[in-house]
Amino acid sequence: MQEQKNNKDIxxxxxxxxxxxxxxxxxxxxxxxxxxVVASQIDIHKLYGGxxxxxxxxxxxxxxxxxxxxxxNRANMTLKDIDAIAVTYGAGLLGALIVGVNFAKALAxxxxxxxxxxxxxxxxxxxxxIEFNQLEPPFVCLIVSGxxxxxxxxxxxxTRKLIxxxxxDAIGEAFDKVARxxxxxxxxxxxxQKQAALGTPCIKFITKxxxxxxxxxxxxxxxxxxxxYLHNADQRGEVVSIPDVCASFQKEAxxxxxxxxxxACKNYGYYKIVLAGGVSANAALxxxxxxxxxxxxxxxxxxxxxxxxxxxAMIASRGYFDYVNNKNIADPLTLEAQSTLPL
Ligand code: KG4
Ligand code: ZN
Numbered sequence: 001m002q003e004q005k006n007n008k009d010i011x012x013x014x015x016x017x018x019x020x021x022x023x024x025x026x027x028x029x030x031x032x033x034x035x036x037v038v039a040s041q042i043d044i045h046k047l048y049g050g051x052x053x054x055x056x057x058x059x060x061x062x063x064x065x066x067x068x069x070x071x072x073n074r075a076n077m078t079l080k081d082i083d084a085i086a087v088t089y090g091a092g093l094l095g096a097l098i099v100g101v102n103f104a105k106a107l108a109x110x111x112x113x114x115x116x117x118x119x120x121x122x123x124x125x126x127x128x129x130i131e132f133n134q135l136e137p138p139f140v141c142l143i144v145s146g147x148x149x150x151x152x153x154x155x156x157x158x159t160r161k162l163i164x165x166x167x168x169d170a171i172g173e174a175f176d177k178v179a180r181x182x183x184x185x186x187x188x189x190x191x192x193q194k195q196a197a198l199g200t201p202c203i204k205f206i207t208k209x210x211x212x213x214x215x216x217x218x219x220x221x222x223x224x225x226x227x228x229y230l231h232n233a234d235q236r237g238e239v240v241s242i243p244d245v246c247a248s249f250q251k252e253a254x255x256x257x258x259x260x261x262x263x264a265c266k267n268y269g270y271y272k273i274v275l276a277g278g279v280s281a282n283a284a285l286x287x288x289x290x291x292x293x294x295x296x297x298x299x300x301x302x303x304x305x306x307x308x309x310x311x312x313a314m315i316a317s318r319g320y321f322d323y324v325n326n327k328n329i330a331d332p333l334t335l336e337a338q339s340t341l342p343l
Contacts, residue, residue, distance in 0.1 A: 003030070003321070009029055010029055010030075010084075010324070011026055011082050012026070012084050012116075013071075013082045013084075013316060014027060014086045014123075014314070014315035014316025015064075015087040015088065015103060015104045016087075016310055016312040017060045017088065018092025018097050018120045019092055019093060019146065019147075020041040020042065020059075021310040021311070022041075022060050022064050022067050023037065023038045023310060023312030023313075024064070024068050024312050025312035025313040026071060026072075026075045026082070027313050027319075030129055030321055033130060033313045035071045035075035036306075038311050039059075041059045041063075042187065051186075053095055054095065057095035057096050060096055064099060065103075079107070079113075082111075083323065084113055084319060084323045085107050085108045085111075085114070086104075086315050086316050086323075087101055087104035087315065088100060088101075088119075088120045089101050089117040089330070090337060090338030090339065091120055091121070091338060091339060091341045092120055092147065092339065093339070097339070100337075101337040104332075105333070105335055114323065115330045116328055116329060117328050117335055118315045118319055119318075120315075121145070123314040124277045124314060125154060125276045125318075126314050126315075127317070128274050128303055130307060130317055131301070137156050138154060138155050138272075139273065140153055140163070140272070141160070141274040142276070144170075144172065144257060144285070145170065145171075145277030145278045146176065146187075146279075148165075148172075148277065148343070149170050149217045149219065149257065150343050151163040151164040151165070151215055151257075152343075153264075157321040158321050158325050158327050162343050163268070164217065164260060164264070165343055166216070166218065167210075167211070167217070168218050171217070171219055172189060172278055174219035174220075176189065177223050178192065178223055178226050178246075178249050181226065182195070182245060182246060183242070190281070192249065195242055196246040196251075197243075197247075199248075200244055201248040202248060203229065203245065205222055205225040205226055205248060205252055206222050215263070222249065222256075226249050254285045254288050262289075262293055262296060265296065271297060273299070274300075274301045275303075278308055278310065280308045281305045
């Protein structure tokens with residue numbers, strides 16, 4: 001699978017609307033960000049303690065046109081300069097995805113540009129090609145986000161095999177739920193990290209490792225153990241240390257993915273570990289992964305924070321690799337958003 005079709009520079013317009021961020025970006029040759037606009041809705045969803053799907057869809061409708069104009073202005077380009085349009089068509093909130101998909105279909109149809117259907121988690125992986133100009137597959141990749149926890153073997157730019165996934169909740173979902181129970185604002189992940197830095201991991205929530213010999217993850221037991229700990233303390237009128245609870249939860253959540261990722265790297269014979277998705281912004285995860293990987297001589301790649309969380313530059317990057325390999329080209333009249341996609 002190749003990286004470049006010919007010597008001409010290729011500009012892909014990326015569109016992302018799978019959750020609560022409306023993203024439009026232009027990326028050159030899959031690696032260089034020309035413009036990356038993210039219209040965040042965090043301040044709105046914060047009021048409800050989490051993403052409200054209908055409100056997310058409505059705000060995508062309000063933001064998407066302006067985000068495109070802003071992106072083209074920042075890039076000093078017009079749609080004529082774009083080679084193809086890449087859009088997240090799944091997985092995510094259906095109503096939110098439909099806004100981006102329909103917008104992309106209309107753009108592709110009216111301009112005659114090719115339309116590329118991008119799987120959101122494959123976009124997350126590609127954020128690393130933007131951050132690390134020389135990075136190439138094969139590698140082992142850990143995708144950790146609000147909706148996914150997956151360990152994959154990326155064999156070339158457009159092919160991957162699933163090694164393991166969560167048997168219940170996604171890791172980001174657990175961060176967000178635990179944060180809410182601790183009285184912290186949405187999005188929970190960054191706030192757990194802040195509280196954890198003030199405490200010590202002195203509470204043991206889970207005593208038995210999950211899927212000891214395999215590569216699958218579980219976060220529901222850990223999440224429930226933390227919630228029960230908080231409720232029991234409340235009923236007994238005991239004061240709990242939220243920083244200690246956060247530090248202990250974060251350590252157990254991080255150790256689980258780190259242990260399995262390093263084991264997979266060793267057993268599959270790779271020396272590159274790539275991190276992707278919103279939870280890979282977590283400092284404890286990045287540090288622990290680097291320390292454990294160093295023990296087996298493996299290198300860890302992780303994008304800057306702004307490329308870990310949802311954005312359209314990563315979607316444009318993946319769109320580029322699909323475009324040059326003639327993969328996932330979609331029909332602008334019939335492409336449909338999918339709330340779930342096979343891993
Ligand atoms: O990739 P992403 O932006 O959206 C999805 O595809 O789901 O990931 C969002 C998730 C949320 O659960 C959020 O709490 C988590 O990423 N997150 C973090 C951190 N920053 C974002 N989790 C732990 N530590 C962080 N610093
Ligand atoms: Zn995401």
